[in-house]
Amino acid sequence: GENVEQHPSTLSVQEGDSAVIKCTYSDSASNYFPWYKQELGKRPQLIIDIRSNVGEKKDQRIAVTLNKTAKHFSLHITETQPEDSAVYFCAASYSGGYQKVTFGTGTKLQVIP
Amino acid sequence: DVKVTQSSRYLVKRTGEKVFLECVQDMDHENMFWYRQDPGLGLRLIYFSYDVKMKEKGDIPEGYSVSREKKERFSLILESASTNQTSMYLCASRTDGDTQYFGPGTRLTVL
Numbered sequence: 001g002e003n004v005e006q007h008p009s010t011l012s013v014q015e016g017d018s019a020v021i022k023c024t025y026s027d028s029a030s031n032y033f034p035w036y037k038q039e040l041g042k043r044p045q046l047i048i049d050i051r052s053n054v055g056e057k058k059d060q061r062i063a064v065t066l067n068k069t070a071k072h073f074s075l076h077i078t079e080t081q082p083e084d085s086a087v088y089f090c091a092a093s094y095s096g097g098y099q100k101v102t103f104g105t106g107t108k109l110q111v112i113p
Numbered sequence: 114d115v116k117v118t119q120s121s122r123y124l125v126k127r128t129g130e131k132v133f134l135e136c137v138q139d140m141d142h143e144n145m146f147w148y149r150q151d152p153g154l155g156l157r158l159i160y161f162s163y164d165v166k167m168k169e170k171g172d173i174p175e176g177y178s179v180s181r182e183k184k185e186r187f188s189l190i191l192e193s194a195s196t197n198q199t200s201m202y203l204c205a206s207r208t209d210g211d212t213q214y215f216g217p218g219t220r221l222t223v224l
Contacts, residue, residue, distance in 0.1 A: 001172075009153070034212065043203065043215040044156070089155060091213075100171070101146070101205075101213055105155035 002027040004092050006104025013080050014112050021107045023090035024072040030092040033066060033073045038087045038106075047088075048075070051095075080111045116140075117216040119204055125222045132191040134219050136204030143208060145187035146171075147179065150201040150218070162187055194223045 003026040013019050025033075034049035050057045050064045050073065057064050061080075066073040077084055090104040120135035136145065146161040148171075158171030160179040168179050176198060180188045187206075191198055204216040 006155075036215075043217050045215070046212050049212065100158065100161060100169070101207075102158070103148075103156040105153065 002030055002092055002094075002100070002102040004090060004102050004104045006090050006107060008107060009105065010108045010110070012110045012112060015080060015082060017080055019075075019077045019080055019084070019109055019111075021075045021088055021090070021109075022072060023074070023092075023104050024070075025092040025102075026071065027092070027094070028068075028071065029094050032093045032095050033064070034091050034093070034101075035064060035075050036089045036091065036103075038089065040086070044089060077109075080109075082111050082113050085109055085111045117204060117206055117214050119202075119216040119219050121219050122217060123220050123222075125224065126191075126194050127224050128195060130191075130194050130223075132194050132221065132223075134189040134191075134202055134204075134221070136187045136189070136206075136216055137185055138187075138206040138214070139185065140206065140208070140214070141184065142206040142214075143184075144206060145181065146205040146207075146213070147177075147187065147189045148203045148205065149173070150203055156203065159189065194221075196223050199223045 006023045031052035036044035037047045038044040061078045063076045087106045087108050089106050093101040117138045147159040148156040162168045162181040178190045202219045205213045207213040
């Protein structure tokens with residue numbers, strides 16, 4: 001089955017700096033890669049996703065890149081703000097057949113004002 | 114706006130009790146999931162269902178069972194709760210190849 005590894009497990013950055021979280025996946029059939037943000041005491045919510053037919057996607061201060069050959073994808077947050085502090089999860093999924101989604105173990109991001 | 118709701122936010126049970134956790138979604142999604150979330154271990158899939166009365170084991174199904182009698186409802190059952198099942202349980206739903214939406218979670222404590 002699919003295995004998703006996520007690094008780092010914790011990340012501290014100064015407000016205004018950039019943050020990068022990296023994930024690798026094992027199943028070359030995976031073709032959908034979402035990123036979720038979970039604030040303390042709240043449910044995970046999708047912040048951005050990418051499908052295997054594109055290499056990069058941006059949404060304001062957030063971007064995700066995908067390297068299918070190397071089987072890794074990354075989340076980039078620029079100009080970080082204190083409200084970006086949360087746990088971030090990457091995931092990988094195959095959009096055909098059964099819809100199992102495999103998550104990474106999460107990255108706790110702390111943005112220091 | 115997609116809504117996924119769970120029957121309880123907090124639950125305290127005793128060892129050996131049978132526990133039911135219920136999840137309801139209102140978006141006619143085919144796929145529903147149960148995860149448990151523990152610090153440092155991320156979201157681990159317990160069971161998922163891709164249709165009514167259909168279920169598949171996830172990565173950690175031992176000690177759990179599920180039921181999906183109606184498309185909108187997916188139940189997680191702990192036949193005989195144990196202390197190592199103390200955790201946060203998250204339900205989710207999605208349609209094919211699309212965003213997964215999570216419920217608010219149930220924090221279960223087994224004494």
